[in-house]
Amino acid sequence: MEVLRKSSAFAAEVLEVFERSLTEKELVSQAKALCRDFIVSRLNQNGLAWSKSELNLMPSGAALADVSSVLVCLGDELERILPSLYRNVACQLNISVAMETMVSDAFIGVATEIFSTGITWGKVVSMYAVAGALAVDCVRQGHASTVQVIVDSLGQFVRKYLAQWLKRRGGWLELTNCVVKKDLFPEHRWLSSALDSLRYYLTTMYVYIMKEA
Structure with a gap:
């Protein structure tokens, strides 16, 4: 019992330090x-010349390299499912x-609507897809400085x-870990709520802006 108590105490200490x-x-x-x-990645896919140095950010580092790659791949899949949703978002x-x-x-309004019914990784990817689409619109229309506002x-x-x-x-x-442990792609269940929320929001955003003006 003493060993178990010490083990539990050690685990709690490790968890506390980790948090x-x-x-x-x-x-x-x-x-x-x-x-x-x-x-x-989105700007490169659209053939838009732009540099990471234009953003006021430190490099992501090796620790986030895998996360970044997974996020981009999931974004690709999300946009493949419903491409029209992530094109000309500003319009x-x-x-x-x-x-x-x-x-x-x-952007804040769209993100708020996406997560209005809870948080999932699918919705996180959807938020990044919206950010990427808006950034493409900004650079394409000659307002690269606005990209930093999105970030x-x-x-x-x-x-x-x-x-x-x-x-x-x-x-x-x-x-x-989520992607490795779960077979997310065949049925796309993890994306459905994010897509539904965003689709509804894009159709009502103009009314919202006019009311707030």
Whole structure:
């Protein structure tokens, strides 16, 4: 019994140290670094010349390399399922990418709607897909500086709504475990709620903006 008590106490100490290491600031910084990588991949896919150095972010580092790759691949799959949803998002929202405040408000509004019924990894991927699509619109229309606004807005949203959820799961690395342990692709069940939320939101966003103006 004494051995079990000592073992349990040690496990609790290890868990406490592990949780302390996952600070809100680190999780948000990683979220923004992942957003940068995701955006760069989307811009490259669309043949848009752009550099990571244009974003005010530190490199994501080797620790997040696998997460970034998985996130991009899942984003590809999400957009393959319903490509029209992640193209010309600014037009669908009827916003001007030249107006940074409008872009930020629209992104936060979309993210809020996506997670209105709970948090899942599928919805996290959907949020990044929206960020990437908006970034493509910004650069294509000559407003590359607005991309940083999107990244910062995503960071703000993660800090306010997702940081504790991420912390309970051990951080962003859990995304890679989720994909390895679960057969996500054949039926796409994990994406359905995210797609439904986003589809509804894109059709009502213009009314929302007009009411808030």
